[in-house]
Structures are given as structure tokens and as C-alpha cells.
Amino acid sequence: MVIIWFRANHQRLLEREASQDTVHEEFEQNITAVKKYLEAWNRSGWLNETLRYLPRNHVFKTTVYLIIDYDNDVFGENVALNLNIRQFHADHREAVYYLIHELAHAGYLRYHRMPELASAKTLGDLCAIVKFLTYLEGMGVISSLRLRTREEGFIRQRLQGASQRCRESKEGS
Numbered sequence: 418m419v420i421i422w423f424r425a426n427h428q429r430l431l432e433r434e435a436s437q438d439t440v441h442e443e444f445e446q447n448i449t450a451v452k453k454y455l456e457a458w459n460r461s462g463w464l465n466e467t468l469r470y471l472p473r474n475h476v477f478k479t480t481v482y483l484i485i486d487y488d489n490d491v492f493g494e495n496v497a498l499n500l501n502i503r504q505f506h507a508d509h510r511e512a513v514y515y516l517i518h519e520l521a522h523a524g525y526l527r528y529h530r531m532p533e534l535a536s537a538k539t540l541g542d543l544c545a546i547v548k549f550l551t552y553l554e555g556m557g558v559i560s561s562l563r564l565r566t567r568e569e570g571f572i573r574q575r576l577q578g579a580s581q582r583c584r585e586s587k588e589g590s
């Protein structure tokens with residue numbers, strides 16, 4: 418597995434934000450801190466968490482692109498991790514949880530082809546795609562859950578946030 422850092426993109430964003438010195442400084446510190454946190458990890462730590470849910474002999478042929486802006490995503494077996502996510506800045510552990518999440522997708526897609534939404538012709542086709550995507554996301558969530566639980570990473574806050582939103586939507590309806 419290769420991890421690539423996109424400095425060019427980083428530089429472009431720094432130039433864009435250069436007019437606001439405080440924002441620029443905070444931005445630089447946040448990105449650097451998340452990157453350092455990721456680098457400080459022993460790679461086998463997060464890799465083994467992902468491999469727990471993949472076939473025993475799975476070997477990643479993945480390139481992880483550390484990017485700034487856009488999103489966390491998987492492209493075939495490669496992964497993009499956006500270091501400019503507020504959640505990562507608030508708690509650096511989130512970057513590792515999301516890395517595991519995206520790697521779980523990359524691993525799963527070795528064995529299962531991503532369905533094309535445009536190919537759905539019937540309700541059954543559409544249901545199969547929804548099931549596939551639900552399973553794919555579920556795998557991403559479950560793969561990082563053990564580490565997240567062990568570290569008590571944001572689970573309590575997330576559940577509180579979800580139940581608060583639920584209460585608000587009930588009150589609003």
C-alpha cells in the first residue's frame with residue numbers, strides 16, 4: 418500500500434486563503450496535525466482492523482491519496498482521504514477511523530463489482546443496488562467500530578447528536 422500526499426493541492430489552497438492570516442495559520446496547523454497523527458500510527462494497527470473483515474489472504478494494492486478538500490472516497494481499489502474535514506481537526510482519531518472505513522470499501526470492491534445505477538431497469542434491480550450499497554457502507558462502519566469503541570472515539574457524541582436530531586425532527590413535524 419502506498420500513501421501519497423498531494424502537496425500541490427495543499428499549496429493552491431494555502432494561496433487561496435493567504436489573504437486571511439489567522440485562517441491560513443489555523444488551516445496549516447490543522448492539516449499538519451492530522452497528517453502527523455496518521456504518520457505516527459504503526460501502519461499495521463489500522464491495516465489489521467480493516468483486514469479483519471476481508472478474506473484471509475487479502476493483500477491491498479491500494480494507493481491512499483491524502484488530499485485537501487473534496488471528500489473521503491474510494492475509486493476502484495484506491496482511496497482518497499480529505500485532511501480538511503472539521504471532524505478530523507476536532508479529533509484526529511477520526512482520520513484513522515475514516516481511513517479504515519474507505520479501505521474496507523476498497524477491499525470489498527476487489528471481490529464485488531460496484532453496480533451502475535443507470536443499469537437498473539426494474540424495482541428489483543434498484544433494490545439489489547440499495548442492498549449492495551448498504552452492505553458496502555455497513556462494512557465500512559463495522560471495520561472501524563472495534564478501534565472506535567476501544568478508544569471511545571466519538572461514539573457517545575454521535576449517538577447523542579443523532580437522538581437530538583431525531584427529537585428535533587419529531588418536534589418539527
Ligand SMILES: [Zn+2]
Pocket residue numbers: 518519522553554557
Ligand atoms: Zn463509506
